Amino acid sequence: MSENNDLLNKIISNLEYQKQVFGDNYYSEKVEIPIREISTENSEKIEEPVEVEVPVPAFSIQEEEMPKKSTIDTDWKNSKELNVLYDKIHNCLECELGQTRNEFVFGSGNPNADLLIIGEAPGADEDKQGLPFVGRAGQLLTKIIEAINFTRDDVYIANIIKCRPPNNRRPKTDEVEKCEPYLQKQIELIDPKFILALGKTAIDTLLKKDHTMRDIRGEFIDYNGRKLMVTYHPAALLRNPNWKRPVWEDVKKLRAAYDEIVGKE
Numbered sequence: 144m145s146e147n148n149d150l151l152n153k154i155i156s157n158l159e160y161q162k163q164v165f166g167d168n169y170y171s172e173k174v175e176i177p178i179r180e181i182s183t184e185n186s187e188k189i190e191e192p193v194e195v196e197v198p199v200p201a202f203s204i205q206e207e208e209m210p211k212k213s214t215i216d217t218d219w220k221n222s223k224e225l226n227v228l229y230d231k232i233h234n235c236l237e238c239e240l241g242q243t244r245n246e247f248v249f250g251s252g253n254p255n256a257d258l259l260i261i262g263e264a265p266g267a268d269e270d271k272q273g274l275p276f277v278g279r280a281g282q283l284l285t286k287i288i289e290a291i292n293f294t295r296d297d298v299y300i301a302n303i304i305k306c307r308p309p310n311n312r313r314p315k316t317d318e319v320e321k322c323e324p325y326l327q328k329q330i331e332l333i334d335p336k337f338i339l340a341l342g343k344t345a346i347d348t349l350l351k352k353d354h355t356m357r358d359i360r361g362e363f364i365d366y367n368g369r370k371l372m373v374t375y376h377p378a379a380l381l382r383n384p385n386w387k388r389p390v391w392e393d394v395k396k397l398r399a400a401y402d403e404i405v406g407k408e
C-alpha cells in the first residue's frame with residue numbers, strides 16, 4: 144500500500160513539475176522512477192527500476208488558447224462586391240491583431256456612397272459589435288454626419304485597419320501595411336467621389352507622408368481623382384472641444400462641394 148502511495152506521489156510531483164515548467168502543454172515521456180523494492184518467492188528483497196507511463200493530465204490545452212487559423216481567400220483582390228470581399232477576408236490573420244480581436248470590423252453604410260469616411264482602427268465597442276464608430280467617438284461622428292444632413296446610411300464608414308489594437312494603441316507599421324490593401328479594395332468597389340479622413344493616422348497612411356494636422360486639415364487634396372479632405376478625429380474632439388469649430392467649418396465645406404458635384408439629394 145505504502146509502495147503504491149510512493150509511486151502515486153512521484154507521479155503527482157512529476158506532473159506538478161511539468162506544469163510549472165511547461166504550463167498546460169504536456170510532454171509525455173516514460174518516467175523512470177528510480178528504485179522499488181519487490182519481494183521474490185524466497186522473500187529475498189531485490190531492487191528493480193520501474194518504468195511508468197504518466198497519464199495525460201486533465202489540464203490539457205484549452206480550446207480558446209489554440210491559435211486561430213486563417214481562412215482568408217487569396218482571391219480576395221478579384222472581389223466585385225463589398226459583401227464578397229468581406230466573406231473572403233474577414234477571417235484574416237495576416238498580423239497579430241487577428242489573434243486578439245473579437246470582431247473583424249470591415250466597415251458599414253451605403254456600398255455605393257459618394258462619401259467615404261475613414262478612421263484609424265476599431266476600439267473596444269467596435270471590436271465587440273463588429274461595426275465602425277459605435278463608441279463615444281462614434282456617437283460624436285454620427286452627430287457630425289447628421290449636422291451636414293447625411294445619415295450614416297448615406298455614407299460609408301471604414302478604418303485604416305480592421306482589427307482592434309490592444310489597449311487602443313496606435314496601429315504598428317506592419318499592421319497598416321498588411322491591412323491597407325483591404326481598404327484600397329473597398330475604395331475601388333465603393334468608388335466614392337469624396338473621402339473624409341479622420342486624424343493623422345488616416346491621412347499619413349493614405350498619402351504615405353508625415354503631416355501636421357494643423358497644416359493639412361480642411362483643404363481638398365486630389366487622391367487618385369477623388370476629393371480627399373482631412374479633419375480632426377472625433378476622439379481628439381472629445382479631448383479638445385476647441386477643435387469642434389474647425390471640424391464644423393471643414394465638414395460644411397465638404398458638404399457644399401458634395402452638393403455641387405453630386406447634386407443635392
Ligand code: URA
Pocket residue numbers: 262263264265266269274275276277278280281302378
Ligand atoms: N476610432 C476609429 O478610428 N475608428 C473606430 O471605428 C472607432 C474609433
